[in-house]
Amino acid sequence: MCALVFKELAYQSLDDFIYGYAKKPVKLGNGMVIGGGTVYPEINFTLPPMLISESSFPKVIAQYEEIVNGVLSKAVELESSGLIVEVELLPPCTFNPQWGVEVTKVVKAAMVDYEAKFGLKSLLRMTPVDIREGKKLKNMYRGEEWDNLFATFKGLGEAGADFLAIESVGGKHLHDEAIMNCDLPKALFSLGVVAAHDMSILWDNIVRVSNETHTIPSGDTACGLSNTSMVMANKNFIPRVFAAIDRVMTAVRTLVAVERGAVGPDKDCGYEGVYVKAITGTPISMEGKSSACAHSSTVGNIAACLADCWSNESVENMRLLGGMAPTVSMENLIYDCRLLNVAAAKDKAKDMRDFLAESDRHYDPQAYVLDPAVVLKIGGEIIKGKTHLERTKIAAAATIKELREAHQAGALNLAGREVRYLDVLENQLNSIPEDKDEFTQMIIKQTTIDKFDPAKYDL
Template identity: 45%
Template sequence: MKFKTLAIGNSRDLMFGIAPHPVKTRRGLLIGGGMVYPELNFTVPPGAPIDRKTLPELRDKYAAAVREALERALHLDAEGLVIEFETLLEMTLDPFIGTELTKAMNEVCEEYFQKYGLKSEIRLTPNDTRDFDRPPLMRSSRHLEGMFKLFEDGAAAGGDLLSIESTGGKEVCDDALLNCDIRQVVFALSVLGVRDMKFLWGKIAGIGKRQGKILGGDTACGFGNTAMVLAEKQYIPRIFAAVVRAVSAVRSLVAIEEGAIGPDKDCAYEGVYLKAIAGIPISMEGKTAACAHLSPLGNVAAACADLWSNESVQNIKLLGGMAPTVYFEQLQYDARLMNTASASGSKGAAQLQKWLVDSDVCHDPQALILAPDSVVAISKEIVSAENYIDASVRAGLKALSIIDEAIAAGYLKSSERENVWIERLREELQSIPGDENRFVAEMQPLLDTEKVILSEYGL
């Protein structure tokens, strides 16, 4: 593991809008340089046909959505924004479609930059099409070429921040989450996930270097957010989901080791740990992402954000206007409040952050482990580890310790139905061997060979 110390060792310095290593974009956004910017994400309505025949109409709709959002940004005196283009399956399988849509949106961004000086950038996030093979072919999939071509051509067309929601290990983790099997979760994330991240981000880093683009980062959305949604539906314990979130930070850190400098992707709630460890700026989502999924993290997620996102919203008509424009306005007002607090001085920013944190953390363990104090404590365990497995185990154990202490102090609301999982998870985490070969040998007989191919991970 590359990182042995924390970039932010004091939780008081883990603050929204400020990162030790800010990122400056092509049009001049300084992300993590003292200001929080909105990050708007939108998609087509369900059932919309996506192919080359409908591409002209799609191009017009994407360009119009960006134009309306930028026009609203001017009216609200926004300093700038990021627009994430998170592609749908058809847009990646046929990278020409994704590239053309990137180009159309970037042309609008450039127009508003030249005419009005409004700074905006496109984050290009191709979806991980390897997940559509069954079992997934992580290194030999026929979909890899198209995915990398979209990265390459989309970057050339104006995608200045490169990210992905990669899925290495998900074919094991999905069942592990439903079965509350933390050993398999750790195996999926710290063995399969880490190996896949090294493979994938080595390729993406090469594309970023050739195109002169910014490597944003990855997200464990398919792991941590899946656990969060399952917990919201009461299918799995919230404490289990909180531990999964802490563990997921280790695999996402690999993107930074491979050259990503942030801002990482919005649905990576584990980004707070990456910020503490590597000092990168991060994108976060919370209450304004309820259009995409519900969560117990609506306010605390903003505590350390450098970009503030809505996750994704369909491009449909609402009473106030088209949904992307409406959601941009909500994001802009949130960002304006955070920036006003920062401008008032360190005491003002600290007070707002305290309210954001305190309003959530006593209600759910998943919120508690995202509080700055918890983030620094868990991050210290990660950088103290000998390897990725050890780091994952340490992160999980520290999360359990924080949760256990908060329950004992009467600070965190919980139930006996939840609390019984603390000792069970602690024992299971402590049983995981730190040696990868030994861990693989223990787990291999338990894996469904119809769902996972270990050779696709170099095993």
């Protein structure tokens, strides 16, 4: 498959760059259109702490059945116009593909039942966990891990999934080391070389399976990469400007999924999806304040500015005063989406978008880089690159420049430590060799084999 080349932004005007509308909407057989003018809630849930084994699997299935019936019942009660259900499979259900298939069947059966009885439209996104990790892994593209991952994808598609997705981990070990040391060159290499390479191979195969099973290849996310930066920054372990720059850099590797045939909606926990939408026009799922059940962030409102689906990230099935946690999250998401959709119906979507942005962007560089105007500005720079590595480097440079100028103009609050780190990171960026091979050798010399083994990636 030839990679698509995006040489210009999908959006030429900020006025058109709003939530609920995508240049390339995804139309489904049940009448739902993602990116067609309506923001849909996307509920994501997981099991409470419990052992997943052959003997406990009936209890696992009972949990999923309880959860999905609870959230669907709440959607009917609140007259939701439609929803997406996402199940991020836990490792045992990807190492054992048939278990993932059984989970899919029970969740999809409930969704079909609610549509037949109540007219509730819904779509199922299934996300196997990327199990290509661990000391036993010999190769990213051959062996038990790869075979089980794609047996799971195939089984999920055949069992009724509408969308296939993944949170891929190519380059993660190297990237984790880069985060710990605030090493921008190493982060750039892990994303612009290793992860981009991995995404190309991975998504060629996901698209192939999607075609074979008549499912939609939706998208990827750098959750395991830049969300790690976000969590570390929010705990003050690393500078927030590093996390912001890292977030924008991940957009290039996530964009590869679309280059190889993904059509959206992009996954929720990849906040870099706003750049993917700007460049490709594909719809995206986002998460913010309603994902506080899973993790804290400083982007609770601004994340909704461009969302076509609105997610809670993930929530365990545990009892709260208001009911079971997934059902409570479903209610939160439905009300969030109602407000966004009413504003759009009143021709106030741009005002709502701007209010959401204004409420967050001044306080944290991680929020500032999600501002729609900033996204279009930096996105326009990213597409000038001719390779993934060049685009990732441009993303870093453009973000540093934008954050510095915003702080100087009084548009972004940065502590003195954060401002000083912009200079440090810019100097690191300028130290990177222009030649890819020279850069590769530089990183390899600085890295232990357990963090990055080129042979495992066929590099």
